[in-house]
Amino acid sequence: MTKFTPFESRLVVLPIDNVDTDQIIPARFLKTISKDGLGDQLFYDWRYDAEGKPKPDFILNTPEAKASKILLAGDNFGCGSSREHAPWALTQYGFRAVISTSFADIFRGNALKNSLLPIVVPRDIHAELFANPNISVNVDLATQTLTLPGGRTVEFPVDGFARHCLLEGIDELGYILQQEPAIASFEAAHPSPINTTA
Amino acid sequence: MKPRTIIEKIWDNHIVSERSGAPTLLYIDLHLVHEVTSPQAFDGLRARGLKVRRPDLTIATTDHSTPTTPRSLPIVDKVAAAQVARLEASCKEFGIRCFGLSSAQQGIVHVIGPELGLTQPGMTVVCGDSHTATHGAFGALAFGIGTTEVEHVLATQCLLQNRSKTYEVRVDGALKPGITAKDIILALIARIGIGGGTGCVFEYCGSAIRALSMEERMTVCNMSIEAGARAGLVAPDDITYQYASGRPYAPENKAWDATVASWRKLPTDDGAQFDKSITIDAASLEPMITFGTNPGMGIPITAMVPNPGDITDPLERESLAKALRYMDLPPGKPLLGHPVNVVFIGSCTNSRISDLRNAAKILKDRKVHPGVRVMVVPGSQQVKAQAQAEGLDQIFRAAGADWREAGCSMCIAMNGDQLQPGEYSVSTSNRNFEGRQGKGGRTFLASPLTAAASAVTGVVTDVRTLLQ
Numbered sequence: 001m002t003k004f005t006p007f008e009s010r011l012v013v014l015p016i017d018n019v020d021t022d023q024i025i026p027a028r029f030l031k032t033i034s035k036d037g038l039g040d041q042l043f044y045d046w047r048y049d050a051e052g053k054p055k056p057d058f059i060l061n062t063p064e065a066k067a068s069k070i071l072l073a074g075d076n077f078g079c080g081s082s083r084e085h086a087p088w089a090l091t092q093y094g095f096r097a098v099i100s101t102s103f104a105d106i107f108r109g110n111a112l113k114n115s116l117l118p119i120v121v122p123r124d125i126h127a128e129l130f131a132n133p134n135i136s137v138n139v140d141l142a143t144q145t146l147t148l149p150g151g152r153t154v155e156f157p158v159d160g161f162a163r164h165c166l167l168e169g170i171d172e173l174g175y176i177l178q179q180e181p182a183i184a185s186f187e188a189a190h191p192s193p194i195n196t197t198a
Numbered sequence: 199m200k201p202r203t204i205i206e207k208i209w210d211n212h213i214v215s216e217r218s219g220a221p222t223l224l225y226i227d228l229h230l231v232h233e234v235t236s237p238q239a240f241d242g243l244r245a246r247g248l249k250v251r252r253p254d255l256t257i258a259t260t261d262h263s264t265p266t267t268p269r270s271l272p273i274v275d276k277v278a279a280a281q282v283a284r285l286e287a288s289c290k291e292f293g294i295r296c297f298g299l300s301s302a303q304q305g306i307v308h309v310i311g312p313e314l315g316l317t318q319p320g321m322t323v324v325c326g327d328s329h330t331a332t333h334g335a336f337g338a339l340a341f342g343i344g345t346t347e348v349e350h351v352l353a354t355q356c357l358l359q360n361r362s363k364t365y366e367v368r369v370d371g372a373l374k375p376g377i378t379a380k381d382i383i384l385a386l387i388a389r390i391g392i393g394g395g396t397g398c399v400f401e402y403c404g405s406a407i408r409a410l411s412m413e414e415r416m417t418v419c420n421m422s423i424e425a426g427a428r429a430g431l432v433a434p435d436d437i438t439y440q441y442a443s444g445r446p447y448a449p450e451n452k453a454w455d456a457t458v459a460s461w462r463k464l465p466t467d468d469g470a471q472f473d474k475s476i477t478i479d480a481a482s483l484e485p486m487i488t489f490g491t492n493p494g495m496g497i498p499i500t501a502m503v504p505n506p507g508d509i510t511d512p513l514e515r516e517s518l519a520k521a522l523r524y525m526d527l528p529p530g531k532p533l534l535g536h537p538v539n540v541v542f543i544g545s546c547t548n549s550r551i552s553d554l555r556n557a558a559k560i561l562k563d564r565k566v567h568p569g570v571r572v573m574v575v576p577g578s579q580q581v582k583a584q585a586q587a588e589g590l591d592q593i594f595r596a597a598g599a600d601w602r603e604a605g606c607s608m609c610i611a612m613n614g615d616q617l618q619p620g621e622y623s624v625s626t627s628n629r630n631f632e633g634r635q636g637k638g639g640r641t642f643l644a645s646p647l648t649a650a651a652s653a654v655t656g657v658v659t660d661v662r663t664l665l666q
Binding site: 015016017018020022023026027028030031032033034035045050074075076079080081082083084102104105106109110113114130159160161164172173175176177179180182183186187190192193194195196198 | 211214215219220221223225227228234235237238241242246251254255262263275277278280281284314315316318321326327328342343344345346347349350353354355356358360362392393396397423426428446447448449450453457492494513514516517520610611612619629631632633634637
């Protein structure tokens with residue numbers, strides 16, 4: 001995993017609450033056995049017409065969006081299915097962060113494991129960002145701050161362990177594997193109730 | 199000792215290690231695997247040269263991209279066929295038991311876990327699927343995970359997790375005729391919204407929950423995620439033990455008695471504190487139905503579709519307006535009487551034998567309304583066999599419904615079973631998101647009783663009018 005470094009970007013504004021993972025990537029694209037090629041399918045049913053042509057009025061089809069690394073969305077982003085294809089599609093499109101007032105639990109976990117930073121901001125800041133969609137903001141995970149134009153900073157919460165892993169490029173599975181002795185002793189003390197002779 | 203909730207007890211029983219600055223390392227008792235969210239995880243193991251740590255605690259089946267056409271036919275969709283084949287190959291390679299397409303135990307992952315006796319009280323259960331909360335009906339801590347976490351569990355049988363908040367959902371009183379478990383959960387989600395349970399695990403309790411059968415408890419727990427809760431559970435009781443007893447993977451003989459004794463210690467202690475709580479009066483519930491594009495957009499079936507003009511928050515107002523535009527529904531009008539094109543009876547929410555019996559009760563000696571397509575999809579091969587032994591398939595066929603093979607089918611529309619653009623369905627599944635049942639399709643979520651009643655009349659129908 002590469003280390004998560006500070007960056008600056010304009011915002012792609014999606015003023016919709018409860019964006020579910022079926023919108024982020026529709027289920028019919030989950031038949032793949034690979035992680036690749038999902039960026040073109042991001043928000044497919046909002047982004048393309050019935051013939052598969054990009055809808056010019058959908059924000060992800062604008063040249064500005066393609067150069068942006070931050071998605072600004074409504075409350076409870078990423079609700080619904082556990083599909084990790086959602087953060088895969090978002091990062092392959094080019095996003096490195098999503099800003100909202102809240103995230104669904106499974107999506108937040110999946111995003112953090114794929115270097116996509118879910119940034120929770122207070123409601124007033126959220127409204128202010130929506131009112132000024134053309135600004136650029138700076139994201140610094142080390143200091144857990146967004147820097148708005150003019151230098152004003154907004155702190156955001158991140159799980160300490162996830163932050164550490166992202167900043168240092170640490171892979172969680174490697175960390176768990178190091179605890180093999182603890183796992184083995186837990187197993188020795190807790191036999192499974194599943195009747196495996198079935 | 200401080201009184202604890204069942205949620206805290208299960209958590210405490212599964213702590214492998216706790217290090218400062220890191221989440222708890224939690225042991226997983228049962229890992230269920232299906233074809234859609236696992237191939238990249240198996241690739242991760244191959245890339246690192248890792249084995250599956252506990253193939254004996256890992257069970258796979260094919261359900262999501264699996265056709266519900268006769269099993270003698272090949273899978274037409276080559277991409278889906280490759281995914282199903284990949285699961286079977288990976289299971290062979292890593293020594294995992296797989297109930298594949300040709301198995302008599304194949305079915306929706308959340309239907310077969312309980313029916314095989316794999317799901318047991320006090321367990322931690324995970325699956326790369328958000329409806330894993332279904333298994334909470336047994337008093338298990340069961341939650342959905344992403345593919346990276348699937349890889350973690352395959353490799354280590356453990357997960358790094360932070361403790362969730364506890365949320366007591368108390369449902370007291372008796373349900374009136376025609377009102378079911380599905381209506382309880384749709385009412386809860388409508389009440390607290392689809393983000394209302396974020397960060398929490400629900401414990402469903404109260405006299406109305408205690409009175410539910412295991413299958414009904416599964417329906418309630420199944421949709422915990424639709425209120426944002428990662429898990430939801432019901433403390434085990436004699437109904438639970440009676441259901442689990444004698445199933446193939448359940449403990450036997452002396453081991454059974456000892457295990458039940460340990461299960462009896464699981465229920466929440468008197469005086470235990472929850473972080474949040476809500477009470478619902480079961481007697482006040484009506485059949486519920488959704489009108490919008492998330493499961494929180496639900497109303498009692500006799501109520502009116504809400505009006506965006508009544509909402510002050512601009513983003514919330516626009517979200518409701520957007521939903522009504524997608525659904526092509528006028529605000530302030532009833533849903534009752536709205537024409538229906540398709541009725542889907544199935545999914546991990548409502549595809550068990552009791553669900554099919556409920557639907558058959560309405561469809562018996564009646565006909566599906568001309569122009570309505572009705573699909574009945576059993577949750578598993580075992581449910582299918584049981585339904586056929588009871589003659590339910592004959593009732594469905596005689597009514598003009600389509601009787602299918604087991605799978606997720608039109609709940610997620612990955613397998614060719616889908617709505618056409620603009621079509622309306624009454625569906626017993628769990629999600630009404632835009633395009634969930636097929637691009638441009640429009641979903642009304644409801645109980646099997648409501649779905650079957652609407653199949654007969656061709657319009658959204660209050661089942662109570664057919665029960666008299």
